[in-house]
Structure formats: structure tokens, C-alpha cells
Amino acid sequence: MSELRVRLRPDIAAIAPYRQGRMAPEDAFKLSSNENPYPPLPAVVEAVASSPINRYPEGSALGLRVRLAEIWGVTPDEVYVGNGSASIIADLVTATSGPGDEVVFAWKSFEAYPGLTASAGATGVRVPTLPDGRHDIPGLIAAVTDRTKLLILCSPNNPTSTVITREEFDTVMASVPRDLLVVLDEAYVEFVTDPNAVNGRDVLPLHPNLIVLRTFSKAYGLAGLRIGYGIAAQYITDALRTVQVPLGITDLAQRAAIASLDHEEELLERVRVISERRDRFRAALLEQGWEVPEAQGNFVWLTIGERNAEVAAYLEANGLVVRANVDGLRITVGEEETIDLLLRSLGNVIAALRSGEPLAG
């Protein structure tokens, strides 16, 4: 390649590209992307198989929006469908923020937020999470200024798996300007069992400045098809439709989402199995001596510290691919057989961390 370089936006070149959870080799378990371990339901496979893929999709996903509107008690125009909720966050930033504007979010949180904020030329304001992994509510409120155009709340939070309580959410909404758009990113809400957690279904009707985001990627097991949605006032969803890349939501994804809603009970039964597995896994980790934040998503967070990369490599050598952050590991609750494997390996890890010995093979 030539040495010659074209002129890119310096603010973009300064930000690291989004890094996906590591792909796993054939003989390893992939616990790095919070995916659903179950294969798709036969009805979903059937729905996808009959899609006329020589045709463009109905780009606004009208059929799905009508279904979701019934479920949420809103109009179809108040439902916005995107290529996964990650793309909806991109559309939200584009529709609200540009150079000089700020987007406030917790950090650690979803690793896509900084890059998506920078794409619009806006400034991301990262409010450190508390030592227990939870959102710092007073800190987030204090970070909101006249320059803030978007406040993103993530519950359960990726990667710490902690929730925002209803009380905390109410405090935020009562404290920020009523004309500030607040995003409640609920990618994992279906796995929540804590009755004190906020739920977008309950709070959406109370706040005209709120958009609730949901996805079919995690609980519904459609990560490969890229489909999620947001619910908000129509003038907000219209602005999102203005900035959206046209015709991006495939007919396959729309059919699969509708088929998933048709078989929701079966899917939510799987979700209950995973939530129960998560609680069992976390309890066993606490027993081993780990500090694990109260986990409410389909994943748990372990703070490791300096030896994080070594621990991640050790787990991978044992067939367990997890997501390593700077100082901790996010471990997806996947197949049942991974739990014993994880506990055996992590038992060795905690012994090595305590003794300072290296981790053997």
C-alpha cells in the first residue's frame, strides 16, 4: 500500500474502533458476546426460509411495528425499528448531537457508546460507575449541562450486569431538564429478576422525553439477524427515520422477530432457565471468594486487576472464551455445561491470584 494518506476526521481517528467479543474456535465455548446459547426455534427458521430475498424489505418494518404497538399500548408510528439497538443509538446521537454537544453515559458501560458519539462529532462524557458496578446517579445528574443533548442509561448495565432501580431512575428523570432526551437501553431487561429494577414498560408513559430501547439479539436469540426497536413520541421516531440508512432492516429479520413474538412464551421460558443458571453461577463464585456485582443480565462481571489478560488467556486455553476489559472479565451465562468448567478454572484462578503463583496451562 502507498504511504500516501487521505485526510480523515481527526476526532474519528483518535477513537478506537468498536471491538467485538472474541470469536471462539470450534472446540471452545463462546462466552464473549452475551449471545443466547439456544438454537433458533423451528418456527423462526421456517419464517426466515420463506423470505423473498430478491426483493427489498418493507423498510419501516410496519408489520412488526403494528405488533409491538399493540404490546406497548402505543401507535405504530411511536415504534422505531433499527438494525439492532446499537444502530438505534447511532441514529439517536446523529439526530440529537453534533460538534460542541455532549452525550452523557456511565463508564464502564456499553463499549459502542464512545465510538457512536464520536461519529456524530459530539463529545462523550463518561461518568465512572461505582465500585460495585452500578450507575453513579448523582454523578450522572451533575454531568448534565446545557451542552448535553442525550443522556444514556443502561440497565442492566453492560458489562457490570447491575440494574438501575426504579427509585434511581425516578430521581434522574426528576432532576434533568424535561427537554433532554433520555435513553433507557434495556438490551437485557428480560433477564431481570430484581423487583426493584426500573422497567421501561412502566416508566415510558410518564416521561415524554424518554426513549426505551429493546433488542431481539439477546433474550430472543436473533443476534445474527440485527433487529431491535425503540419506543418514543412520534416526532422523535420521525427524526430517527430521517437519519436512518434506508431499507436496512431485512425482511428475514422482520419475519424472525414476528415469529419470536408469536412464540414468546417458549423463548421467555429459556430466559428463565438462563437467569436461574446465572444466579447459581454467581452464588458459586461468591462461595469461591470472588466479589461479583449483583448480576441481572445474562452475564456476570469479575474484577481481576493487573493479571486480567493472563486470566483471560488461561480461560481460553481451557476452552472458555470470555470478554476481557481493561481490568475485568465479562462472562456470558451460556450452555449449562460451561458452568462447571468455569467454576473449576476460576477456582484455580482465584488460588493463583491469592498466592501470586503463575497460572499453569
Ligand SMILES: *Cc1c(COP(=O)(O)O)cnc(C)c1O
Ligand atoms: C448487545 C447490546 C445492545 C444492542 O445489541 P444489538 O444486537 O445491536 O441489538 C445494546 N445495548 C447494550 C448495552 C448491549 O449490550
